[in-house]
Amino acid sequence: MEARTPVSALLTGPQGLPRLLSGLSETGATMTLADHARVHGVLPRTSPRELIEAVHRSGLRGRGGADFPTAVKLQAVAQRSRGGAVLVVNGSETEPASAKDRLLLTRLPHLVLDGAVLAAGAVGAGEVIVKVGEGARGSLQALDGALSVRADPVPIRVVAGPEGYVAGEESAVVQLLNAGVPKPTFVPPRAFERGYRGRPTLIQNPETLAQIALVARYGDRWYRELGTDADPGSALVTISGAVAAPGVYELAFGTPMTDLLSAAGGSTEPLQALLVGGYFGTWVDTSRAFGLRLAREDLRSVGCSLGSGVLIALGESACGLHESARVIAYLASQSAGQCGPCVYGLRAISDAFGALADGVANERERERVRRWTTEVRGRGACHHPDGAARFVDSALAVFGGEIDWHRRQRCTALPAELPVGNREPRRATAATARRAFRR
Amino acid sequence: MSARLRVNPIMCEAHGLCAELLPELIRLDDWGYPIIDSPDVPPELLRLARKAADACPTLALLLEEGRE
Numbered sequence: 001m002e003a004r005t006p007v008s009a010l011l012t013g014p015q016g017l018p019r020l021l022s023g024l025s026e027t028g029a030t031m032t033l034a035d036h037a038r039v040h041g042v043l044p045r046t047s048p049r050e051l052i053e054a055v056h057r058s059g060l061r062g063r064g065g066a067d068f069p070t071a072v073k074l075q076a077v078a079q080r081s082r083g084g085a086v087l088v089v090n091g092s093e094t095e096p097a098s099a100k101d102r103l104l105l106t107r108l109p110h111l112v113l114d115g116a117v118l119a120a121g122a123v124g125a126g127e128v129i130v131k132v133g134e135g136a137r138g139s140l141q142a143l144d145g146a147l148s149v150r151a152d153p154v155p156i157r158v159v160a161g162p163e164g165y166v167a168g169e170e171s172a173v174v175q176l177l178n179a180g181v182p183k184p185t186f187v188p189p190r191a192f193e194r195g196y197r198g199r200p201t202l203i204q205n206p207e208t209l210a211q212i213a214l215v216a217r218y219g220d221r222w223y224r225e226l227g228t229d230a231d232p233g234s235a236l237v238t239i240s241g242a243v244a245a246p247g248v249y250e251l252a253f254g255t256p257m258t259d260l261l262s263a264a265g266g267s268t269e270p271l272q273a274l275l276v277g278g279y280f281g282t283w284v285d286t287s288r289a290f291g292l293r294l295a296r297e298d299l300r301s302v303g304c305s306l307g308s309g310v311l312i313a314l315g316e317s318a319c320g321l322h323e324s325a326r327v328i329a330y331l332a333s334q335s336a337g338q339c340g341p342c343v344y345g346l347r348a349i350s351d352a353f354g355a356l357a358d359g360v361a362n363e364r365e366r367e368r369v370r371r372w373t374t375e376v377r378g379r380g381a382c383h384h385p386d387g388a389a390r391f392v393d394s395a396l397a398v399f400g401g402e403i404d405w406h407r408r409q410r411c412t413a414l415p416a417e418l419p420v421g422n423r424e425p426r427r428a429t430a431a432t433a434r435r436a437f438r439r
Numbered sequence: 440m441s442a443r444l445r446v447n448p449i450m451c452e453a454h455g456l457c458a459e460l461l462p463e464l465i466r467l468d469d470w471g472y473p474i475i476d477s478p479d480v481p482p483e484l485l486r487l488a489r490k491a492a493d494a495c496p497t498l499a500l501l502l503e504e505g506r507e
Binding site for chain 1: 446447448449450451452453468469470471472474
């Protein structure tokens with residue numbers, strides 16, 4: 001894919017892109033430790049303080065969806081650690097339309113593990129746990145293989161947990177490890193205060209750790225050579241929907257949205273909207289989306305964030321209302337079932353939205369959906385209801401104008417089949433969901 | 440001294456006593472779960488807020504006093 005870095009120039013980082021994906025094999029093979037060392041050089045020795053400072057200067061933010069400054073998180077755990085902290089690599093990737101963490105873990109496990117070892121050293125963690133979904137066979141296999149050939153200064157083990165949208169949430173990961181239950185808990189205490197076995201726990205996304213592995217090698221100045229001042233560096237974006245070559249792409253922050261679509265082979269038909277940030281994300285109609293760059297400030301201006309780096313292009317042949325209804329039904333079904341406002345609220349929102357999409361509900365129903373999305377926010381133990389409410393509000397804002405039309409005639413749009421659920425075959429899922437909504 | 444109301448949504452089972460005892464600050468949603476529009480408890484309601492927190496059958500209503 002790109003020229004190998006000569007050993008003599010190990011600490012000179014790759015120019016331009018790819019960075020994280022340097023040396024990625026085109027055959028789909030997992031990069032061996034030897035190839036990894038050839039591409040990126042051996043793991044540098046840095047003091048905890050140096051590393052945290054370099055990460056701070058780099059401006060790196062977490063890539064799991066919360067977009068939190070990574071150095072602040074490292075510092076918070078380092079302060080409390082006293083050698084007893086734990087690092088959890090959160091490779092759950094429960095977002096159905098995201099594939100970047102799986103790509104890193106299956107193809108470039110050594111880069112992620114390097115980052116894990118560095119982060120563990122930086123915060124004084126005596127143990128690393130890599131958590132993945134039990135359906136992620138490729139990741140499990142690649143991690144086992146990678147760990148068997150590495151000699152790391154800290155014990156690293158892999159834990160596979162049940163799939164499910166909220167199972168990747170931080171407190172759910174902690175409760176899985178503590179009690180075998182993959183459900184969120186009431187916070188505080190947050191994981192960095194009291195997490196795995198009551199110890200300060202740093203939970204990081206695989207991409208964040210892979211970025212740390214690069215910053216430690218090539219420095220924060222190199223890191224900032226790409227991107228914008230406010231959003232330096234590169235990001236992995238999973239692009240899907242009506243594009244010719246859906247997949248995971250590494251792109252510099254500041255890249256225009258239209259270039260992101262070109263990177264994925266361009267659109268296969270005229271587009272009507274983009275879903276930015278996954279299922280906790282936001283629909284943006286193309287007239288606004290095409291003017292945006294991959295940058296927090298641009299995304300914020302239309303009320304969205306990059307989330308875990310998911311971009312879905314919706315073609316004009318599809319129906320935004322029906323596609324959204326399927327996603328909302330999925331999100332409602334993924335409630336952990338612990339908090340009333342989430343269990344009953346999301347179910348009611350989903351039923352009402354489905355009725356609106358099917359043209360069998362009136363304006364009053366739409367007002368109820370609006371009231372419910374306001375009311376459920378902030379009232380779960382985790383942010384599941386908040387994310388779902390944000391998605392629904394954006395769906396109403398972008399596709400709401402079509403509700404009247406749906407009431408008057410049958411919608412003849414083609415299914416776009418946004419993925420719901422990681423493990424079910426997509427076709428079967430889509431058919432089931434459509435049956436549920438076409439009463 | 441400041442006091443704030445919070446609900447532990449995992450513990451809450453929608454008994455609704457809180458909204459009866461403290462309607463000034465707590466209303467119920469369509470399924471009987473409490474909505475707290477503004478969590479700050481004014482001094483004149485502090486006594487009632489304590490009562491409501493004590494009355495919650497599942498101890499889901501939390502009154503956090505004296506914290507910033």
